[in-house]
Amino acid sequence: xxxxxxxxxxxxxxxxxxxxxxxxxxxxxxxxxxxxxxxxxxxxxxxxxxxxxxxxxxxxxxxxxxxxxxxxxxxxxxxxxxxxxxxxxxxxxxxxxxxxxxxxxxxxxxxxxxxxxxxxxxxxxxxxxxxxxxxxxxxxxxxxxxxxxxxxxxxxxxxxxxxxxxxxxxxxxxxxxxxxxxxxxxxxxxxxxxxxxxxxxxxxxxxxxxxxx
Amino acid sequence: xxxxxxxxxxxxxxxxxxxxxxxxxxxxxxxxxxxxxxxxxxxxxxxxxxxxxxxxxxxxxxxxxxxxxxxxxxxxxxxxxxxxxxxxxxxxxxxxxxxxxxxxxxxxxxxxxxxxxxxxxxxxxxxxxxxxxxxxxxxxxxxxxxxxxxxxxxxxxxxxxxxxxxxxxxxxxxxxxxxxxxxxxxxxxxxxxxxxxxxxxxxxxxxxxxxxx
DNA sequence: CATGAAATGAGGGTAGCTCTCAAAATCTAC
DNA sequence: GTAGATTTTGAGAGCTACCCTCATTTCATG
Numbered sequence: 001x002x003x004x005x006x007x008x009x010x011x012x013x014x015x016x017x018x019x020x021x022x023x024x025x026x027x028x029x030x031x032x033x034x035x036x037x038x039x040x041x042x043x044x045x046x047x048x049x050x051x052x053x054x055x056x057x058x059x060x061x062x063x064x065x066x067x068x069x070x071x072x073x074x075x076x077x078x079x080x081x082x083x084x085x086x087x088x089x090x091x092x093x094x095x096x097x098x099x100x101x102x103x104x105x106x107x108x109x110x111x112x113x114x115x116x117x118x119x120x121x122x123x124x125x126x127x128x129x130x131x132x133x134x135x136x137x138x139x140x141x142x143x144x145x146x147x148x149x150x151x152x153x154x155x156x157x158x159x160x161x162x163x164x165x166x167x168x169x170x171x172x173x174x175x176x177x178x179x180x181x182x183x184x185x186x187x188x189x190x191x192x193x194x195x196x197x198x199x200x201x202x203x204x205x206x207x208x209x210x211x212x213x
Numbered sequence: 214x215x216x217x218x219x220x221x222x223x224x225x226x227x228x229x230x231x232x233x234x235x236x237x238x239x240x241x242x243x244x245x246x247x248x249x250x251x252x253x254x255x256x257x258x259x260x261x262x263x264x265x266x267x268x269x270x271x272x273x274x275x276x277x278x279x280x281x282x283x284x285x286x287x288x289x290x291x292x293x294x295x296x297x298x299x300x301x302x303x304x305x306x307x308x309x310x311x312x313x314x315x316x317x318x319x320x321x322x323x324x325x326x327x328x329x330x331x332x333x334x335x336x337x338x339x340x341x342x343x344x345x346x347x348x349x350x351x352x353x354x355x356x357x358x359x360x361x362x363x364x365x366x367x368x369x370x371x372x373x374x375x376x377x378x379x380x381x382x383x384x385x386x387x388x389x390x391x392x393x394x395x396x397x398x399x400x401x402x403x404x405x406x407x408x409x410x411x412x413x414x415x416x417x418x419x420x421x422x423x424x425x426x
Numbered sequence: 427c428a429t430g431a432a433a434t435g436a437g438g439g440t441a442g443c444t445c446t447c448a449a450a451a452t453c454t455a456c
Numbered sequence: 457g458t459a460g461a462t463t464t465t466g467a468g469a470g471c472t473a474c475c476c477t478c479a480t481t482t483c484a485t486g
Binding site: 050 | 471472
Binding site for chain 1: 350366372383386392396413420
């Protein structure tokens with residue numbers, strides 16, 4: 001019924017017949033809440049949309065909404081691509097320069113995302129620049145991604161994952177990449193996200209083009 | 214009365230006799246709210262401390278607390294050092310390598326902060342690693358600092374302040390430096406913050422020590 | 427089908443935050 | 457100093473995100 005459901009069809013219950021009825025219902029409820037939320041936000045904006053309205057449209061109780069998502073922001077944002085990325089990173093040849101591995105993995109992640117649900121990718125970015133709470137949550141979630149990055153960085157560089165150097169490096173990457181996303185949204189999604197990422201990685205690798213000493 | 218008031222004495226009303234009674238009272242109220250908040254947090258922790266308690270101890274109404282600080286996190290965090298830093302950055306010699314200028318300014322900011330109120334610097338870092346809402350607000354506030362950094366970066370490099378490159382660079386710096394602060398707190402404030410900053414700037418300038426290609 | 431486990435709904439409670447409006451404090455002029 | 461304009465404050469109602477508990481329903485399994 002909802003166009004977004006189609007876009008997210010990889011995760012729809014129909015594709016997982018091996019699961020019990022309970023699990024399939026849970027997935028359906030999750031999707032119903034997400035779809036209701038995105039629809040309501042599109043109609044009235046984020047702040048005007050209350051949990052109660054979401055619950056009504058998704059035909060569940062407000063308690064259930066909170067059982068599935070810890071906060072309102074999480075309804076919009078939560079997704080779990082981190083393990084995928086980490087796995088992909090580990091699969092890269094050991095001798096490959098770190099930045100190249102990273103570039104490759106991010107390109108792949110972008111492809112998956114945009115193929116799967118380009119609409120949502122934009123809506124999220126849009127919310128991130130409009131609603132402080134959403135942006136905060138996004139930063140927080142990217143920091144978690146950064147923590148996973150540390151693992152990979154540590155493996156490659158021989159540094160301890162908890163070392164200051166690994167942490168600073170991972171976090172500066174994370175911050176830079178988040179900024180790409182915001183930049184893209186603020187400029188009306190005109191640019192090619194992939195191209196922006198490449199430019200950002202160049203900056204992170206070599207510093208500013210015409211800058212400093 | 215409160216030891217923190219002494220530490221923040223540069224800003225106390227007594228030092229600004231040229232201001233009218235109204236302005237002096239406002240400053241006093243601000244300090245009363247801050248002091249009450251820090252004291253209560255020390256006693257009971259952040260979450261257990263309510264606005265009402267803060268208002269009671271500061272001898273103002275809850276409404277007044279919100280008039281002075283938009284959110285509870287802001288009571289703990291708000292400070293205005295950005296203009297100072299920007300000014301100091303601009304005062305550096307034009308030929309100086311960018312990273313050196315930055316290093317110099319951050320050192321200076323650290324000196325000012327630790328001389329003025331070392332206790333608070335630690336309490337904040339402590340809260341930042343314990344309370345997600347505070348950390349979020351801190352990130353947000355550092356992003357604002359990052360936006361000022363863009364100005365300075367643009368002036369030095371000739372890039373547009375709104376260019377992707379300037380933005381990514383500023384944000385990755387911001388993220389990296391925030392991580393230093395968190396690292397320092399997580400390791401019990403044992404390390405010399407200044408030394409950590411230097412190590413972080415080295416990473417940001419040259420990449421990881423023994424890493425990649 | 428019966429028993430146990432899991433998911434749900436209903437409802438009450440807390441606290442952050444907003445808004446309004448009238449009272450009190452401060453400033454300005456005469 | 458006193459009157460009047462302006463600013464600051466307090467009181468309190470209202471909204472909503474979020475938490476917790478408990479009874480009811482829904483699914484899984486022998």
